[in-house]
Amino acid sequence: MQFFGETHINFVDFRNKAFILSLVLILAGLGSLAIKGGPDLSIDFEGGTLVQLRFDKPVPISTLRTIIEEAGYEKGDIQEFGDPKEFLITIEKISETEIAAEKLLEALVKTAPDAGWNLVSAKEMPPDFSRDFEGGNLVVVEAASLPPMDGLKEGVRENGVGFVEVTKESESRVAFSLPYLGIESKAAQELKEIVMAQFPDRKIEIRRTETVGPKIGEELKNRAWAAIIISMFGILVYISWRFEFKFAIGAILALAHDVIITLGIFSLLGKEISLVIIAALLTIVGYSLNDTIVVFDRIRENFSLRRRESYDRMINISINESLGRTIITSLTTLIVVVSLYFYGGEVIHDFAFALLVGVVVGTYSSIFVASPVLIEWQNRFTARSKTRS
């Protein structure tokens, strides 16, 4: 059994068309990212709270959405998770103290535009368990004419700042406490009660809650960047050592190509980038690199075997010679990724999707991006320096 014998496909001459295709995909992705102001980051990086609820019978999501909006979590996002019985609810991002103060002020201006709001102070507070306060931000604001306290809490909640406790301090001042944690259980509990009141005959189970404070989110963001940059650098050094610098450039460009396209597709589909997706992206980096190295190895081998061939032809021969392996490995990897995508469960769904995209794009890039870059590099830099000497 054999899909590919000796092939003689002219990949190299196809490279300009491939570059255009890659460019279109990259630009579409970057365009979407630019419009949205960056990737949609999950609570892992932004900070925030997530609650996963499961009902014993299906519940229409529209009803649930209305309930949640009426309860005042307008910023909350709700989506079906796997089947119509299970839902994922993401509630407002928790912010650093300064950002929290800014957001609160914005919400207050929206709630009572004529009050003349002013920020007095904002600071981080440790927990006080005797008051059921579990740590967060304390923001004190003042108003030229303070609106009635009734409805202030609901007002700011409707305008995007949920889970606040309001304390009137004086005729002109109000203190808001915005807790970090503890809110997921409160939120989940509150939601559960509201929903139970609407569907008295349903059973509800809280399957998962996650809360990430803003500091951790910021740090995780930095660590994710550090991981990506350091692994890229490690690869650059390793390939430069084992091959040549231009091979490293080809590999890195192919990797950037794969990561940007995957990020772009995630942005176009409105999928969030979580920690697990970063892991998937780095796996794609590893996979695509694996593919690229196999072709590069062949090029290096042919470089010493077929000295009389032109650079272009030699690279084309190398791609063809390793084509069988490239396709078969992609196929076996796709088999498991597809089974992960369909049967791995909802939690791992986006991860599998990222890999699915990455394996396809990574295979494509090792044939149409990494190796052709070598030719372009050779034509532009190496050839020119040769004529100079």
Add this chain to the structure above:
Amino acid sequence: MSKSLRYKTILVLIVSLGALWFLLPTFRLIMMSEEERQAMAIERPEEYDKLESKAIKRGLDLSGGMHLVLEVDDSKLDEDERVDVVDRALEVIRNRVDQFGVTEPVIKREGSKRIIVQLPGLQDPARARRLIGQTAMLEWRLIRQRAVVVDIVKRLDVVLRDTPEDSLAEKQVIEGETSIGTDPVLDRSETEIAAAIQDQPDSFAQDSLLFPLPQSEILPEIPLQESDRDKPFSSYLMTFYKDWLVVHEKNVPRVRKLLALEEAQKAIPDDSDFLWLDEWADLPEGGRGKFLFLVARDEMVSGKNLQNATPASDPNSPNKLLIRFQFNRAGARELSRFTGKNINRFTAIVLDGKIKSYPIIRTKIPDGRGVIEGTFTDTEAKDLSVVLRAGALPADLIPREERTVGPSLGSDSIMMGLRAALLGLALVVLFMVFYYKISGLIASLALILNLLILFGLLAYLGAALTLPGIAGIILTIGMAIDANVLIFERIREELRKAKTIRSAIDAGYDKAFTTIVDANLTTLITAVVLWQFGTGPIKGFATTLSIGILGSMFSALIFSRLLFDLWTKNGKIKKLSI
């Protein structure tokens, strides 16, 4: 059999048997039913613990439970207190969690100021947070007498005279009560204060060693008056009762604010603090009030010598719970000296800066015993006893991250991961056998050995299996076959060049060798970086991916080569099934 072939056989046998050996406890646990497991845990707990500790552990996302990241807030500590504050906090948390009765908790330090707490199987996050995060600083302090308090109140009236209205709000601390601001306030002239400075009749049972006051008492009626500019502090107070002040509910936030002002803090002597009673008292004229005490800093017994604390029911009101505590020898000596010196004086039992009760000392207490009063539920009383026994936290802990997973989600994830893995494995094996025939079978055996090594090492390293870890394993199934594919394609190429089977196999392995090493090492670079920079779930993924990569190199370059060599060694095979 040639020498190198023999060595390889021995190596492969050692590795596979080793992997199997490490996996044995896991197999035994999986084979047991839930009842058998419980029976063994009760009958032979040591053996069961050993078995469980040697089996592959499930991460929190698979077992269900709580993951908590806390940051030690050392901003209020001195330089030398900061040095080991995280270690001390870790010790206290460990003690508390141990008493809480969670199996296999993880409590470890992360970075310079963070503590990670993982509690598998825990389902009440709010309770756990309280149990872990409560400071639990217990003190037994002397209450200053009325004359001292009167002096300080007068001093406060003077220093606070020029306080502008607006500066009050900034120093405010977070409070649950709603403050009223400049509503009509309670006021009394100095003569009224003086009038109030008259001993109240003592109505306590004389036989009681320690008898705390009831929460509500009949208080003298004092008329409400307009705020007095000359008495910015005392005008918000209501009256004296014994040695302490009574503040009307409406004025509590204002008095808190005034006391927090810098000017006020300077006016209060260093050896004393104003502290509030944790509970409300009903006022005779209606409404509620809070007692404000001036307590000594220099005359006290600290809870660091606490030996034991247990919940008990209150002998005076059977429905209420209180907590009995017991000092160790040193603490008992201290308490004996403290009580002996202060007979017929009021003292305060202070927990985390709030007064729980204010017993009067009748006689010297020689045995180091006392009680904490309050309104506790069963759970609260039990948990408070636990945290008191475990000792006070050296600093506040600010929660930074929290994740909880319900038990059903965990088992669903395992089922789904297992299903996806088995399906993927079956399809890959089918495809390999279909495409490479007997050689494909060899590759499949290599794949299974790789999985065996992977799980064996996971068990050996004590690494927890997480959902992303399972994903890493599934990915390994797809990618590990690559090394064999590389070799097989090379062998086919060599066969096309009409080489003999032996030399085609040799050439195939030799030429694929550098490719496999280069390709896998670069992937390993990203996996190691991922491990280094990742947290929790990512680490699990990076671990399985790294082991998978190393395992796949071993199983392709050593194990499948060995099978090929054994298969073709006598040269009888005319056509290689590949």
